[in-house]
Amino acid sequence: MPAANPAPVLILGGGLMGLALAHELARRGRAATVLSRRRNEAAGFVAAGMLAPHAEGLAGHLLALGQRSLARIPAWVAQIEADSGLACGLQLCGIVVPFSTSGERDAYPTAAWGQGLDRAGLERQIPGIGPSWQAGLLFPQDGQIDNRRQLMRALERACVGRGVRFEEGCEVLELISSASDSTRPSQRPQLEAVRLRRADGQELNLPCRQAVLACGAWSASLLPELPVAPVKGQMLSLQAPIGALPRVLFGPGTYLVPRGDGLVVVGASSEPEAGFSEGLTPAAQRQLEQGLSSLLPAASGWPPMERWWGFRPCTPDQAPLLGEGPIAGLWLATGHHRNGVLLAAITAELVVGSLLASGGPELEQQLAPFHWGRFKAPSPSPRINPPGASPDRPGSNR
Ligand SMILES: Cc1cc2nc3c(=O)[nH]c(=O)nc-3n(C[C@H](O)[C@H](O)[C@H](O)COP(=O)(O)OP(=O)(O)OC[C@H]3O[C@@H](n4cnc5c(N)ncnc54)[C@H](O)[C@@H]3O)c2cc1C
Incomplete structure (x- = not known):
C-alpha cells in the first residue's frame, strides 16, 4: 500500500519543464519541491513560444508527440489560467x-x-x-x-497556488545513488539523495527517492551519460x-x-x-x-x-529524453531543443503519469521512442547536427 503522505517529488530545475511537471504533480495531489538554480537563465523565458509541429516540419515520433501536445494545449492553458488567475497569451x-x-x-x-x-x-x-x-x-x-511575459509567470503562480515549494538560488551539485549490484548488472542503482548548495552557500545532502531531472541545456552536468548539449x-x-x-x-x-x-x-x-x-x-x-x-x-x-x-537543450536526434532514466527513482524531462514550449503539456502528462504509475502500458508505449537508452553504446558518441546539414534530422532543416 502506498504511504499516506509520500515525500515530495524533487524537481531539479525550475524552467519551463520543471514548472509544468510541478504543476501537474500538484494538480494530481502529489507534493513537489522545485530546486531552481537561476530562474532567469531558463530557456522558457527566452523562447519565441511558437506551437509549431507542422511549421517546424517535424517528422515521425516527434511530429506525433508535437501533435498530441498541440491538441492538449488549450485545456492545459485553461487549467493554468484558472489556477493562477493570469492569462497565458x-x-x-x-x-x-x-x-x-x-x-x-x-x-x-x-x-x-x-x-x-x-x-x-x-x-x-x-x-x-x-x-x-x-x-x-x-x-x-x-x-x-506568450511564454516570456505570460506563461512562465502564470505557471509559477499556479504552482504556488497548489502548494508547490520553491527553492530559488539552489543548485543541485550531484545525484547520490546506491552502488549498483555487480552480480545484477541490469539492475539500476536507486536514487537516495541529491547534494545541493542553497542560496546562502550552505551545502547538504537532501534525501530523496523520487525526482525529475529538468535542468534543460545543463542536464548533462548532473548525468554525463545524457547526450544533451x-x-x-x-x-x-x-x-x-x-x-x-x-x-x-x-x-x-x-x-x-x-x-x-x-x-x-x-x-x-x-x-x-x-x-x-x-x-x-x-x-x-x-x-x-x-x-x-x-x-x-x-x-x-x-x-x-x-x-x-x-x-x-539539444540531443543528437533533436528529440527529448522522457521517462525513466539510468537511475531508479530519477525520471527525465529534458532535451526538448527548439520545441519545448510546444511539448511542455504532453511532457508533464506523460512523465508525471509514469512517475505516479497511473498510465498503464499505453502511456509507457508513448514514452518508449523518447527513452534515453536510444543513445546508449554502441551508438555513436553525442554529436550535434549543424542546422540544415543532416539527413536524419527530424525537422525542416530551416
Ligand atoms: C532562442 C530560443 C527560441 C526558442 N523558441 C521556441 C519556440 O518558438 N517554440 C518552442 O516550442 N520552443 C522554443 N524554444 C525551446 C524551449 O525554450 C526549450 O525547449 C524549453 O524552454 C526547455 O525547457 P527546460 O525546462 O528543459 O529548460 P529551461 O527552460 O532552460 O530550464 C532549465 C532550468 O534548470 C535550471 N538548472 C540547470 N542546472 C541546474 C542545477 N544543477 N540545479 C538547479 N537548477 C538547475 C536552470 O537554472 C534553468 O532555470 C526556444 C529556445 C530558445 C533558446
Missing part, C-alpha cells in the same frame, strides 16, 4: 511558411498538413511579404503562446502597429511572431558551436536583421525593443 493564429519555389513547398516534410499558397495567396495571408517568396504553406492549426539562440523584438502581421511568419533561419499588443518577437540564431557563451554577437544579430528584411521589408522600420539570448 495563447493564440492559435496559424503559421505561414514561405518558399522560393512551389517545388520546395511541395517537398516540405509536413506539406500534407498545410494549405498550399501561391504568390497571391501568400500576399493575402502576409500583406507586404518580401518579393523573393513565391509559394507558401499555411498551417492554421499551429500557433503561439546547448544550442545558443539569439532573439530580438520590435514594436509593430497592432495587427500589422496577422499570423506567425516562419522563414528559413528567421521567424516573426506577432503578440496581441503589437510586439513582434524575431528569432532565432542556432549556434551549437557557442556552447554556454553568454551575450549577443554582431554576426547573429545581423543575420536576424537580414532575415527580417527579406521576409517582411516594412518590419525593418519598426522600432526595436529588446535583444536577448538563451540555450536550447
Whole structure:
C-alpha cells in the first residue's frame, strides 16, 4: 500500500519543464519541491513560444508527440489560467511558411498538413511579404503562446497556488545513488539523495527517492551519460502597429511572431558551436536583421525593443529524453531543443503519469521512442547536427 503522505517529488530545475511537471504533480495531489538554480537563465523565458509541429516540419515520433501536445494545449492553458488567475497569451493564429519555389513547398516534410499558397495567396495571408517568396504553406492549426511575459509567470503562480515549494538560488551539485549490484548488472542503482548548495552557500545532502531531472541545456552536468548539449539562440523584438502581421511568419533561419499588443518577437540564431557563451554577437544579430528584411521589408522600420539570448537543450536526434532514466527513482524531462514550449503539456502528462504509475502500458508505449537508452553504446558518441546539414534530422532543416 502506498504511504499516506509520500515525500515530495524533487524537481531539479525550475524552467519551463520543471514548472509544468510541478504543476501537474500538484494538480494530481502529489507534493513537489522545485530546486531552481537561476530562474532567469531558463530557456522558457527566452523562447519565441511558437506551437509549431507542422511549421517546424517535424517528422515521425516527434511530429506525433508535437501533435498530441498541440491538441492538449488549450485545456492545459485553461487549467493554468484558472489556477493562477493570469492569462497565458495563447493564440492559435496559424503559421505561414514561405518558399522560393512551389517545388520546395511541395517537398516540405509536413506539406500534407498545410494549405498550399501561391504568390497571391501568400500576399493575402502576409500583406507586404518580401518579393523573393513565391509559394507558401499555411498551417492554421499551429500557433503561439506568450511564454516570456505570460506563461512562465502564470505557471509559477499556479504552482504556488497548489502548494508547490520553491527553492530559488539552489543548485543541485550531484545525484547520490546506491552502488549498483555487480552480480545484477541490469539492475539500476536507486536514487537516495541529491547534494545541493542553497542560496546562502550552505551545502547538504537532501534525501530523496523520487525526482525529475529538468535542468534543460545543463542536464548533462548532473548525468554525463545524457547526450544533451546547448544550442545558443539569439532573439530580438520590435514594436509593430497592432495587427500589422496577422499570423506567425516562419522563414528559413528567421521567424516573426506577432503578440496581441503589437510586439513582434524575431528569432532565432542556432549556434551549437557557442556552447554556454553568454551575450549577443554582431554576426547573429545581423543575420536576424537580414532575415527580417527579406521576409517582411516594412518590419525593418519598426522600432526595436529588446535583444536577448538563451540555450536550447539539444540531443543528437533533436528529440527529448522522457521517462525513466539510468537511475531508479530519477525520471527525465529534458532535451526538448527548439520545441519545448510546444511539448511542455504532453511532457508533464506523460512523465508525471509514469512517475505516479497511473498510465498503464499505453502511456509507457508513448514514452518508449523518447527513452534515453536510444543513445546508449554502441551508438555513436553525442554529436550535434549543424542546422540544415543532416539527413536524419527530424525537422525542416530551416
Ligand atoms: C532562442 C530560443 C527560441 C526558442 N523558441 C521556441 C519556440 O518558438 N517554440 C518552442 O516550442 N520552443 C522554443 N524554444 C525551446 C524551449 O525554450 C526549450 O525547449 C524549453 O524552454 C526547455 O525547457 P527546460 O525546462 O528543459 O529548460 P529551461 O527552460 O532552460 O530550464 C532549465 C532550468 O534548470 C535550471 N538548472 C540547470 N542546472 C541546474 C542545477 N544543477 N540545479 C538547479 N537548477 C538547475 C536552470 O537554472 C534553468 O532555470 C526556444 C529556445 C530558445 C533558446
